[in-house]
Amino acid sequence: GAVVSQHPSWVICKSGTSVKIECRSLDFQATTMFWYRQFPKQSLMLMATSNEGSKATYEQGVEKDKFLINHASLTLSTLTVTSAHPEDSSFYICSAAGALAAADTQYFGPGTRLTVL
């Protein structure tokens, strides 16, 4: 089956620094990638949708200048949390859909746990 990886799997950073999270589709071309955020004991909330080669579409309430998303290739999307603060500490999960994906298939990455001190 299709595999999506995320790197890093966990990161601890100081407040005010920027953190980049990578999401890669390993064996298929992902025309669309989704970024979700999950706070402890809560559900997954969609942050943004990114299509290869175009600007990401952000959900209401998600600051696009704070959460920079780049989907420059068909196998890689990155999420950069700029000037991170403790309230940004969360579990970030990406999912990917391919151009030739089965009609209703999305593949999730293993997630990245971000802790901002």
Added chain:
Amino acid sequence: AQKITQTQPGMFVQEKEAVTLDCTYDTSDQSYGLFWYKQPSSGEMIFLIYQGSYDEQNATEGRYSLNFQKARKSANLVISASQLGDSAMYFCAMREGLGTGRRALTFGSGTRLQVQP
């Protein structure tokens, strides 16, 4: 408005027993897909089962079956012969439209299942 509702924050089941996790949904679309995911403590999202709105038969995948009642807008997950490894968080999700792998999922709040020996 809540599109996916999971009313059971937590459930207990004895090993080898069957358990039903409830999910109701709200959509005005005629075409949609319903999903169940398992999230163990590691955080990864494990796809369990899918039901399309036009599927006439309930979906089954091994020990998992989806009790789809379209008129009631419910999509309950039934796990038969529970195992200790089934202890995890379970999320019901929906995507409006069919053949649209490139649309994001909307998740319910989740149900924490604990299987007791």
